[in-house]
Amino acid sequence: MKSNRIPAIMLKEANHILRDPRTLLIVVLMPIVQLIMFGYAMNMEIRNLRMAVFDYSHTPTSRELVNDFSASGKFQVSYPNLPEDSINQLFFSRKYEAVLLIPKGFAEELNRLKKTDVQLLIDASDPNAATLIRSYCTSVIGRYNQLEKYSPIDVRTNILYNPDMRSAYFFVPGLIAMILVMVSALLTSIAITREKELGTLEQILVSPIRSHEIVIGKVLPYIILALLDALFILTVGMTLFGVPFRGSFPLFLGFTLLYVLAALSLGLLVSTVAQTQQVAMMMALTMTMLPTIMLSGFIFPIASMPKLLQLFTYIVPAKYYLQIIRGIMLKGNNLTQLLQPMLALIIMTVVMLAVAVKRFSLRLK
Amino acid sequence: MQDIIQVRDIMHQYGDKTALEKISLQVSQGEIHGLIGPDSAGKTTLMRILCGLLNIQSGTVSVFDLDVSKKFKEIRSRLGYMPQRFSLYQDLSVEENLLFFARLFSVTVQERNQRLPELYAFSRLEQFKSRRAGALSGGMKQKLALSCALVHRPELLILDEPTYGVDPVSRQEFWQMLKSIQKGGTSILVSTPYMDEAELCDRVTLIYNGKVLASDTPTKIKANWNKVVFRVTSPEMKELEPELVKIIEIESCQRFGNELHLVLQADEAASIINQLETRFDEYMPMLEQIQPGMEDIYLSYMQAVQHKEPSHAG
Numbered sequence: 261m262k263s264n265r266i267p268a269i270m271l272k273e274a275n276h277i278l279r280d281p282r283t284l285l286i287v288v289l290m291p292i293v294q295l296i297m298f299g300y301a302m303n304m305e306i307r308n309l310r311m312a313v314f315d316y317s318h319t320p321t322s323r324e325l326v327n328d329f330s331a332s333g334k335f336q337v338s339y340p341n342l343p344e345d346s347i348n349q350l351f352f353s354r355k356y357e358a359v360l361l362i363p364k365g366f367a368e369e370l371n372r373l374k375k376t377d378v379q380l381l382i383d384a385s386d387p388n389a390a391t392l393i394r395s396y397c398t399s400v401i402g403r404y405n406q407l408e409k410y411s412p413i414d415v416r417t418n419i420l421y422n423p424d425m426r427s428a429y430f431f432v433p434g435l436i437a438m439i440l441v442m443v444s445a446l447l448t449s450i451a452i453t454r455e456k457e458l459g460t461l462e463q464i465l466v467s468p469i470r471s472h473e474i475v476i477g478k479v480l481p482y483i484i485l486a487l488l489d490a491l492f493i494l495t496v497g498m499t500l501f502g503v504p505f506r507g508s509f510p511l512f513l514g515f516t517l518l519y520v521l522a523a524l525s526l527g528l529l530v531s532t533v534a535q536t537q538q539v540a541m542m543m544a545l546t547m548t549m550l551p552t553i554m555l556s557g558f559i560f561p562i563a564s565m566p567k568l569l570q571l572f573t574y575i576v577p578a579k580y581y582l583q584i585i586r587g588i589m590l591k592g593n594n595l596t597q598l599l600q601p602m603l604a605l606i607i608m609t610v611v612m613l614a615v616a617v618k619r620f621s622l623r624l625k
Numbered sequence: 626m627q628d629i630i631q632v633r634d635i636m637h638q639y640g641d642k643t644a645l646e647k648i649s650l651q652v653s654q655g656e657i658h659g660l661i662g663p664d665s666a667g668k669t670t671l672m673r674i675l676c677g678l679l680n681i682q683s684g685t686v687s688v689f690d691l692d693v694s695k696k697f698k699e700i701r702s703r704l705g706y707m708p709q710r711f712s713l714y715q716d717l718s719v720e721e722n723l724l725f726f727a728r729l730f731s732v733t734v735q736e737r738n739q740r741l742p743e744l745y746a747f748s749r750l751e752q753f754k755s756r757r758a759g760a761l762s763g764g765m766k767q768k769l770a771l772s773c774a775l776v777h778r779p780e781l782l783i784l785d786e787p788t789y790g791v792d793p794v795s796r797q798e799f800w801q802m803l804k805s806i807q808k809g810g811t812s813i814l815v816s817t818p819y820m821d822e823a824e825l826c827d828r829v830t831l832i833y834n835g836k837v838l839a840s841d842t843p844t845k846i847k848a849n850w851n852k853v854v855f856r857v858t859s860p861e862m863k864e865l866e867p868e869l870v871k872i873i874e875i876e877s878c879q880r881f882g883n884e885l886h887l888v889l890q891a892d893e894a895a896s897i898i899n900q901l902e903t904r905f906d907e908y909m910p911m912l913e914q915i916q917p918g919m920e921d922i923y924l925s926y927m928q929a930v931q932h933k934e935p936s937h938a939g
Contacts, residue, residue, distance in 0.1 A: 263731055264728055265728065265729055267728070268728030268729055269729075271728075272714065272717065272721075272725050275716070275717055275721065276714070276716060276717075279716045458712065459708055459709075459711075459712040460712045460713065460714060462673075462678065462708050462712060463706070463707075463708055463712035463713065465676075465678060465701075466676045466677075466678065466701050466704070466706035467701055467702065467726075467729045467730055468698060468701060468702035468730065469729060470698075622677075622698075623677065623678055623679060623680060
């Protein structure tokens with residue numbers, strides 16, 4: 261007799277999902293909220309930086325440099341009519357983010373030596389903004405040097421794959437990695453511990469069911485849900501934020517499935533340890549959300565972390581998935597170029613799944 | 626009659642707390658067997674062991690002549706189990722729950738199409754079949770749980786306190802359902818904290834603190850009990866009760882609503898009653914021998930165990 265216990269569990273699970281407003285909220289609302297947050301609120305580009313200019317040179321040459329700053333679109337330039345020692349006051353009152361000091365001999369020195377100095381003061385109380393301001397200024401001055409043929413060495417930086425340093429290029433893949441791990445690990449661990457908590461697991465255990473049937477039946481609907489979420493974020497990222505997709509789509513789907521499996525195994529593992537939904541939620545959140553945001557290279561570069569944390573990133577699945585989808589979407593990587601992170605994900609999945617299925621017992625504890 | 630459940634010398638411990646102490650039990654084919662005892666007597670532990678949900682720590686258990694520790698998967702497909710708590714899916718409808726359990730037990734579609742109307746007729750749940758299980762009343766929930774446990778026509782039903790917290794009318798209906806299931810040839814092991822339900826069973830096992838107090842038919846349990854019960858009523862009950870408790874010849878003096886039940890050794894009863902009547906004349910007591918209820922017997926056995934092992938009392 262053909263057993264249809266897996267479809268039975270799947271159907272039941274699908275009904276739970278469709279009837280539980282909380283699950284739907286997580287699955288539908290979370291990607292939308294995070295897309296809005298990352299896409300609009302947490303923008304990594306800054307515009308309309310207020311810059312005060314003290315131009316002691318008063319020459320066409322110096323005015324040209326100031327013009328270049330305002331023409332870049334990043335700076336709002338103004339000339340406050342104040343003595344030089346009041347610069348601190350300007351920063352204290354938060355009226356300006358940067359101050360440009362052009363010395364008296366600016367134009368003469370440039371003409372004579374083909375090089376000179378200007379002073380740039382940046383308010384670094386927000387270090388991230390300060391870094392950005394500095395790089396904007398460097399690029400403005402670089403362009404000025406290039407055009408006027410002042411600089412003896414002409415550095416030409418060529419930024420690859422994301423020439424405009426658009427933040428959407430980095431947050432869309434990161435968001436896919438995060439939402440997938442949330443939906444897969446968090447929701448499955450909650451779904452299984454909920455059955456423990458309500459006693460329904462005790463009821464269905466007293467049937468001919470096998471542990472792998474319970475696990476597969478419960479997990480499959482969440483795989484579908486996670487893949488739909490990934491496609492949704494990808495579509496929004498490509499249409500609304502203009503993120504490119506240079507690689508192969510089937511390859512993307514295959515790797516995403518692999519990543520979802522890794523996250524699900526983690527969720528299963530959590531559910532074999534946790535006895536209540538609350539514990540499962542806390543465990544799943546700390547084991548997935550935090551490492552995915554902090555330790556995957558999503559926001560903070562792994563290379564800049566302390567050595568110990570760098571070691572820890574080797575067991576964060578999102579680290580490998582990010583390498584993979586950034587590779588596929590932005591660089592157009594093919595399968596052979598992604599074998600190493602793929603292998604890492606496969607090993608992690610197999611180990612976690614084996615432990616979880618072994619621990620998932622047909623008895624009560 | 627053949628035994629469908631055989632339990633021999635089962636012990637079970639949770640950490641250092643003993644839940645079952647050398648329990649033995651036989652359930653015969655076709656009977657309704659009541660497992661009777663208060664909370665924490667060990668009823669749920671025993672039932673979970675029978676379903677293979679808990680490991681057997683010592684002793685042997687067989688169901689359908691199969692060793693539970695080895696063949697629990699086969700046993701599970703042939704029995705119906707209803708846990709103590711309502712354990713169906715509250716967000717699924719009555720019909721969806723029934724269909725889910727039918728699929729879980731691989732009931733074929735033809736069989737199912739025949740079985741479901743039977744179960745609806747029997748539980749009278751048909752008119753509620755699209756209602757979510759969570760929205761059913763307590764009695765209806767238990768009927769649905771019973772129907773789900775019956776969907777694959779099990780040979781044995783194990784019901785853990787199915788009437789706990791259910792209103793008296795629904796309790797009565799539930800027992801009528803059990804009787805008709807029994808007529809269909811299914812054996813039933815049912816636990817209950819309600820002593821009055823013992824009379825509805827073919828055989829009962831009284832269990833207390835992980836020990837069996839007695840196991841037999843209700844009639845034989847009463848016949849083998851060598852004590853008698855007197856009912857005492859008095860207009861001045863408040864004064865009388867503390868006086869009676871002090872008398873050591875009285876085995877036990879329990880309050881049942883407005884009356885006291887005195888348990889006495891059968892051979893000493895007549896003389897003690899005579900003494901009491903003269904001694905407490907001022908309170909105008911009415912003393913009258915009554916048929917012992919299962920509760921009187923249970924309490925008397927329980928006190929005997931407590932006196933033997935005071936450390937386990939409580």
